[in-house]
Amino acid sequence: MDESAISSLRASANAYLSQYEPLALVLAPIFSILIARLLQSALISVQEKGLFGILMSIIKSIPGVKGYIDAEKQKIALLLPPPSVQRQTLAQCKRVVDKLQSGGQSKRDGWRTELPTFSLGHGVIDVMKEDKKKDVAWQGKCSGTVYIAGSESEGHFSLINEACSMSVTQYYESVAGLFVFGLGQDGEWRIGEESVSRQCDAVLMFCWLPLANGINNVLNADIAISTRFAHTNPLHMDVFQSVARYEAEVIAMTAALLGSKDKASGGQICGNMTSGGTESILMAVKSSRDYMRAKKGITKPEMIIPASAHSAYDKAAQYFNIKLWRVPVNNEFKADVKGIKRCINKNTILIVGSAPGYPHGIIDPIEELGQLAMSYGICLHVDLCLGGFVLPFARKIGYPIPPFDFTVQGVTSISSDVHKYGLAPKGTSVVLYRNHEIRKVTKCNCTPSVDGSELCDAMLNAVTEWTGGLYVSPTVAGSRPGGLIAGAWAAMMALGEEGYLQNTRQIMEASKKIVEGIKDIPELFIVGKPDMTVVAFGSSVVDIFEVNDIMSTKGWHLNALQRPNSVHICVTLQHVAVVGEFLRDLRDAVKTVKENPGPINGGLAPIYGAAGKMPDRGTVQELLVDFMDSTC
Template structure:
């Protein structure tokens, strides 16, 4: 029987080979294409996992599948619209009797009485707000009075007009120079060309640093499709910058210490990369990224490195002098090309004052706008804003000079000690734990036992306004 089956199998195999051979030319073309497409899909899937994490990727994939079920997407969209409608209606109720047009007769000085009445209805924020106001304690009242007087004195000035308001122009130059000195301008390693401008806040400083990096790298490497790599802990201002300036953004997960993962960032660097970012410290957890390692990486690839010192700019230099183990974070690190630092945070200046600094004039000059053909004459602007409030520049100058080195050292000593007391208190609560190892004054805490958002709601009801974090929830 076996002898009769064998010839049959041979004939069938021959027939099959003959049939398949007809498709061989097609297979030569199709198989590589299919293989390429499968490889790209797998690469994209792996990339998404690297960006968002395995858990978030699986949840996202599951939600996509759920939305394919008839009626589900429509229901989700309807629920979203309900939330939007609720927010809009609550906004209208909040406005209540808000004025919508000018009064026929002006109130004169009586307007101050109304302002005082409105101010009294604001919650008491002194010492109870996180990430909002950075001065409190017994000395705050006198410092506020000094700043208010300085701002009032220069309330109608504008540093855009260099020839008219020479005083505030000088104030800005000196604030920039004094801040640059804190970040290494006097040290040989920095190159000694540090320059910059005052801005309206950390977001504008970051926007300018990103734009400068984009334009600088376009001139240096002819990069026309720019990309930027940042850790997930970096501020949302970078998302805004990328939307404004048409830059592709890669957000990379942090390491187990909640720091920027240098190896992960390196994997994303390509021919279109213009810059990477580090924070000192990051806003969510108060942890300093490995700036030295990021500097080495940026320098080796010839790309820009921006250090976000908006929180730490007026603490870290003084904390180091007080003996705290602060790692290198400024222009003394090779590879750092720009820095942002807020004077209106721990610099104790009026709200609306920040600084963007560049390693040299070559990087800075691509930011300044120079219009020579306008019928209104020559127009030069080094920041996003044209006209700027000279009062805030004067207020920052007054704050820095009134406090001096000794004032900032004392202030830093107090807030660093307060941070240690907070950490000690959190550790004494069994249900809570501290996220990572805070380097400065920001302390993030969480729980694996209780709903941390519910804890935040209870604190808010008692007048404590803290910043809730997410991914992971903190």
């Protein structure tokens, strides 16, 4: 279109609009936008409630109809039992629930709520054997529940148990002599197979179980736990009462570490075991979403997380239809509280902090986040998957650990992995809530479903209209492996506070040595100031991903990070004896890359480097999905 045509069109438009007042021309588009928004809201209401639901809501809001309904409610109230009888009925219901929860017991007297002070050592196995005897005799008399014929020690049972234990045996054999450590009679911990077998009564093979008399007993006892509890399932708590108690005690002991005994916590901490940190975070996010829907009527939920928060929150946002805001961290690589505050709006349900964050081992300002959550009346989840079994003990030892748990007002939920520094078998984590209301939302502003049940049930999912009977489960999974729960309980009881304190001393000291050693390598820098046992480092001189590739050729498996490009080592008990070797190899790797820059054959540096520079993150996402899709 040439300039004359544009001028002609402009003149025609101005001539047409000249008949209207300027104020009308300004207000018309504003009113149009408002009408469009109202129509959009009406359409959403129709989609959520249906025309019949909207019609009934309108009818119920008419003063005369509303008065009639209120009067009928009063009549019904008069027909109900008096308050004293209602209280008695509720008390009876509570006793039934308590009996169900305790696996047939009327009370939970004697159930453990805190870690033992001292290690139980081999005694934990004897305790578990006795507990197992109290379970229901399930052979041939339980509907479903156990699907293999015979006892745990024969036939197909024996084959499955041997297969399950093979990976444990192979793993122990692969690390024997290097990562074996134990607690001696003098209270000192030993490292190395020979010194442990000669001097220690309590032996711990890297992962989770302190036992006596060397490696063979460790293997035998580990297999014994696997075989005795491999078929158990806490979904059937009436049959497997031992596992039901173990789960309750693991939750209570973990909660005690994270502030449940402190007045500031409110004294109502509750929770459940899950398959790992991701599921714990998923459950916390879903519970927060449903709780805020019930409390504030939020139907378009949003959550705000720091850029350093775990990728599990992205998964939760996708699963539960929550809009996700990811806020860059501050110059200290901590959550930017002011940046998070700027993103809060009427739809915000949840903000997040980590203690510490996975990338850099840095604790977010949980107290400030708690104050922010309280001031806006929203939820705050703290990811303690890494720190849950280190920070409480590091604080006792004397490390300057900032507040991070339920003693902080505003914290509504916490996730903590037992299978990391809790030294339990893989597949064990805990999600905790400040009170039962957050976990158990039963009354909300949602529209009832066809069967009359509420749509919001937070974490606990109850189904009443299924032809299979009444059903309730606490997590994503229905059936769950009781053997893992038993393993987590064994780990915590076998180590006790004494064991965890000693472990924490070792890994915190090892982390400190690694930080100081990296600072002595001029080409490298530490990312932020790590508070715990994750040490991230980068370089402005050499390609840090090429350094990582060289470290891989030396047998090290480290984790590549981005923004900034860096690598981290998550320090565990494996590394206590090899800190010097790690620093020597790292120094050599930096020297190699500096003298011979460029990718090595089979290295991943080009992939990480290209991914970091790609502006189209969607393309990177597609590549990751294609990779995972090709694995099986």
